[in-house]
Every structure is written in C-alpha cells, then in structure tokens.
Amino acid sequence: MHSLAPISQRAEAPATLPAITAGGLRWRPATTDDADAILVLSNTMHEADGAPYRETIDEVRADLEAPWRRLDTDTLLGFDDAGELRATAMIETPPGDESTVRTYCFGGVHPERRGEGIGRELFAWQVARARQIIAATGRDLPARIAAFAEDDAPVPLHRLYAHAGLEARRFYSDLKRPVGGDAPLIPRVELTGSLRLVPWSEELDDAARLAHNDAFRDHWGSEPQTMAQWTKNRSEFAPEWSFLVVDEQPDVKALLADPRTDAPTAQALRDGRPIVAGYAMSSRYDADFPVRGYSFGYTDVLGTRRAYRGRKAALAALAASMQAFADAGMDAAVLDVDTENPSGAQGLYASLGYVKEHGSRMYSIEL
The missing domain is CATH 3.40.630.30 (Gcn5-related N-acetyltransferase (GNAT))
Structure with missing residues (x-):
C-alpha cells in the first residue's frame, strides 16, 4: 500500500x-x-x-x-x-x-x-x-x-x-417482503446456547450500538457511531418493532482472547455489561405509505457481531420484527442493503422472500 x-x-x-x-x-x-x-x-x-x-x-x-x-x-x-x-x-x-x-x-x-x-x-x-x-x-x-x-x-x-x-462507487437495493394477507409464513428462529431474543430497551441501547459498530467494521464505508449519532434519527423509531439478541452468559475469556473483539466491547466485557449479539432496529415511516401505496415496517439497521456470525442472531431479530410488522397490520417489511455487503445479507433476504423494488447509488470523490 x-x-x-x-x-x-x-x-x-x-x-x-x-x-x-x-x-x-x-x-x-x-x-x-x-x-x-x-x-x-x-x-x-x-x-x-x-x-x-x-x-x-x-x-x-x-x-x-x-x-x-x-x-x-x-x-x-x-x-x-x-x-x-x-x-x-x-x-x-x-x-x-x-x-x-x-x-x-x-x-x-x-x-x-x-x-x-x-x-x-x-x-x-x-x-x-x-x-x-x-x-x-x-x-x-x-x-x-x-x-x-x-x-x-x-x-x-x-x-x-x-x-x-464524483464517480458512482456503491449501489444499494431497496427490498420489500409482504407480511400481511396471503404472504408466506414468517420463519420462527430457535436460538442456541445462552442467546436470548428480547425487545429493544433503553437499557440495552448502548450495547446495541457497540454490537452495530462491531458488526459493520468489515463493511465498506462504515465507521463507528457515537451515541449521539446512534440516537440522532429516532423521530420515526418504532421500539415495539425492534429486537435484540443478548448473550446471557458470554464466554468472557474467549471473547477477550479473540482478535476480532474490539476495544469498546472488551471494556464492556470487563465491566460485566450486557452483550448484544444481534439486533434489528426498525422505524415506521407513515409519510411514505401513500407514496409507496402500501403500509410497511422498515428495518433501519440489522446485524450480528462478528464473533456470533452463523448463530442466527440477526435472523431471529429480523424475523421477530417482521412478525411485529404483521401483527400491527402492516402490508410489508422493507429494508435497504448494500449490493456488495460482505456478510451475505443479499442471500439471506432473498431466502426470506425479499425482492428489489428500488435502487440507489453513492457517488464520491476518494482522497
């Protein structure tokens, strides 16, 4: 380099x-x-x-x-x-x-x-x-x-x-999945070990932020979020549609020895603070319903800590959100994904029945 x-x-x-x-x-x-x-x-x-x-x-x-x-x-x-x-x-x-x-x-x-x-x-x-x-x-x-x-x-x-x-460098897909009426069944996800699905709460919000920063460290263009950034765009936030997966008995010794564990997470482990393994944070954008022609729940951010990938934490949180959308009478679940997401998210969403409805791109000058 x-x-x-x-x-x-x-x-x-x-x-x-x-x-x-x-x-x-x-x-x-x-x-x-x-x-x-x-x-x-x-x-x-x-x-x-x-x-x-x-x-x-x-x-x-x-x-x-x-x-x-x-x-x-x-x-x-x-x-x-x-x-x-x-x-x-x-x-x-x-x-x-x-x-x-x-x-x-x-x-x-x-x-x-x-x-x-x-x-x-x-x-x-x-x-x-x-x-x-x-x-x-x-x-x-x-x-x-x-x-x-x-x-x-x-x-x-x-x-x-x-x-x-500026040059077009990243491309994003806006995906939709019906959840109401005759839509395919939403999967029920069983978690293993000490992982537990819980509703979002203010007490776990910082732990969710740390999980997000860790989950996206290997994603192009992603940077750590401060608490002020994490909470800034909450005007349409729907806590009742947001879910976290916590590790009730994390292997502290193994996680501290894991080179993938970032410094803020290591400190949280030493302090005995909660560890969020996966999360799905959702919002309700009512102003968009008449524009799109249907009601929906929107998954703003979804992710799994790197050390917990393969244990279905994000899938469990997303499925819980999708069910909450359906229970609230929404027509669909919507989210946006980077087409080059390294975690295989595109395949996950396709397997759940999400299909592309819109697209956008990021232009940039790289210095």
Missing part, C-alpha cells in the same frame, strides 16, 4: 468558497427556524423526482439540531425575491469516523428553478466546503466527499455529480 500524502495536500481546500450567482437568489446559512421551509422544499423535490419517500418535520429538525452540526458554515439556503426558499445545501460530517474522514452533500433546487445553473454552482460550493472541512481535520487518513441519488432520479442529477468529479 502506498503511503498517503498529508491530508492538507490531498484535500486541495480552496482559501475561499466559490460564489453562487446563478438564479439571482439571496443566500444565507440555515437556522433551526427554517425547518418548515426546508421540509416543504425537500418534499417538493422528492415528489418531482419520483423518490419513494417523504420527510417529516421531526426528521428535518433532527438534522438541523444534531449536536455536531455547524449550521453557520456547513449549510446554505437560497431565497428568491419573494422570500421563498428555492435551494438548499447541507454537508454532513459524521463525528465518530476513525479510519476515513467522510463528508456527505445533501440538498437541491426547486423544480421550477432548475436549468438555470443554480444546482451546479451550489454543488460546487458544497464540494469546496467539504474539502475545507477535510483539510481542517488535520487527520492524515483516507477521505471521502459523497452524495446519493436514486437510480431513476432525473438524469441531470447524475450528470451533475459526474461533472463535479
């Missing part, structure tokens, strides 16, 4: 950010008071672009109020002469990153104001600001500037990312 040049060189951060002159809009940073206007614009764009989801005011507020968010430097809103919001930009910088410094660009332009060059200039501002953020970390690690798009999003959006130097 070639050694990396200093991050200050690779980032190529500009001293000043490019001006946005297209469209004659007035620009300023976002504030939490802009949540309602941002919601209206976001959902207007989602509807115009045929996106299979809508946002809620609670989701928008959670984004704006994230404790690590720098609204003054990492957001931008564009207003027309009538004071109507016509464009928005936000740069997300996850605080828990350890091996890669990541920045994500979100936002867009109102459908009525597209084709004026606003989007290209706004995205250039985002990329330039992302380069500044990366350089300012002073961390000589690999870095990434990324943005997402639905596969069937308007062609100009894909061209915009390509023009800015």
Whole structure:
C-alpha cells in the first residue's frame, strides 16, 4: 500500500468558497427556524423526482439540531425575491469516523428553478466546503466527499455529480417482503446456547450500538457511531418493532482472547455489561405509505457481531420484527442493503422472500 500524502495536500481546500450567482437568489446559512421551509422544499423535490419517500418535520429538525452540526458554515439556503426558499445545501460530517474522514452533500433546487445553473454552482460550493472541512481535520487518513441519488432520479442529477468529479462507487437495493394477507409464513428462529431474543430497551441501547459498530467494521464505508449519532434519527423509531439478541452468559475469556473483539466491547466485557449479539432496529415511516401505496415496517439497521456470525442472531431479530410488522397490520417489511455487503445479507433476504423494488447509488470523490 502506498503511503498517503498529508491530508492538507490531498484535500486541495480552496482559501475561499466559490460564489453562487446563478438564479439571482439571496443566500444565507440555515437556522433551526427554517425547518418548515426546508421540509416543504425537500418534499417538493422528492415528489418531482419520483423518490419513494417523504420527510417529516421531526426528521428535518433532527438534522438541523444534531449536536455536531455547524449550521453557520456547513449549510446554505437560497431565497428568491419573494422570500421563498428555492435551494438548499447541507454537508454532513459524521463525528465518530476513525479510519476515513467522510463528508456527505445533501440538498437541491426547486423544480421550477432548475436549468438555470443554480444546482451546479451550489454543488460546487458544497464540494469546496467539504474539502475545507477535510483539510481542517488535520487527520492524515483516507477521505471521502459523497452524495446519493436514486437510480431513476432525473438524469441531470447524475450528470451533475459526474461533472463535479464524483464517480458512482456503491449501489444499494431497496427490498420489500409482504407480511400481511396471503404472504408466506414468517420463519420462527430457535436460538442456541445462552442467546436470548428480547425487545429493544433503553437499557440495552448502548450495547446495541457497540454490537452495530462491531458488526459493520468489515463493511465498506462504515465507521463507528457515537451515541449521539446512534440516537440522532429516532423521530420515526418504532421500539415495539425492534429486537435484540443478548448473550446471557458470554464466554468472557474467549471473547477477550479473540482478535476480532474490539476495544469498546472488551471494556464492556470487563465491566460485566450486557452483550448484544444481534439486533434489528426498525422505524415506521407513515409519510411514505401513500407514496409507496402500501403500509410497511422498515428495518433501519440489522446485524450480528462478528464473533456470533452463523448463530442466527440477526435472523431471529429480523424475523421477530417482521412478525411485529404483521401483527400491527402492516402490508410489508422493507429494508435497504448494500449490493456488495460482505456478510451475505443479499442471500439471506432473498431466502426470506425479499425482492428489489428500488435502487440507489453513492457517488464520491476518494482522497
């Protein structure tokens, strides 16, 4: 492996950010008071672009109020002469990153104001600001500037990312599995040894976070989550649809000797704290039901600790969630998966009857 040049060189951060002159809009940073206007614009764009989801005011507020968010430097809103919001930009910088410094660009332009060059200039501002953020970390690690798009999003959006130097690097499948009516039976999973299926609880939430960080350590693009990150997007969280598999009698000595055991887990073992082996965290996105044309439970994150793979912990948690969806009268179970997931998740979901309904991709510049 070639050694990396200093991050200050690779980032190529500009001293000043490019001006946005297209469209004659007035620009300023976002504030939490802009949540309602941002919601209206976001959902207007989602509807115009045929996106299979809508946002809620609670989701928008959670984004704006994230404790690590720098609204003054990492957001931008564009207003027309009538004071109507016509464009928005936000740069997300996850605080828990350890091996890669990541920045994500979100936002867009109102459908009525597209084709004026606003989007290209706004995205250039985002990329330039992302380069500044990366350089300012002073961390000589690999870095990434990324943005997402639905596969069937308007062609100009894909061209915009390509023009800015981003390449499509990861592809995701949105999967659906009927659970109501005449749907196939949901499997009953028997756990072995000291593994036990339990409902999610606040007392086990940090243990679930540690399990997630461990489970995804070998997944491309995944980084550890702090507790603030783990709990940030909980506005639509459905605890009654979320399940954990705990090890009631973990082999502490063997786990501490296992090179796969990460430092936070090792400390939890020494402290005698609970060990979550697998988890399925779910949400209820009611605003999406009329868009998709059916009701569903959504599995936000699913995983098994590396030392517990092969013991059906994640399968048991997922099956319990699917049954909870069905018991609540939902039509389907939905989740999203990286098509190159190294844990074999695609095969698991296919065996359970999940089929692809939508697709999306991540574009990025790798530094």
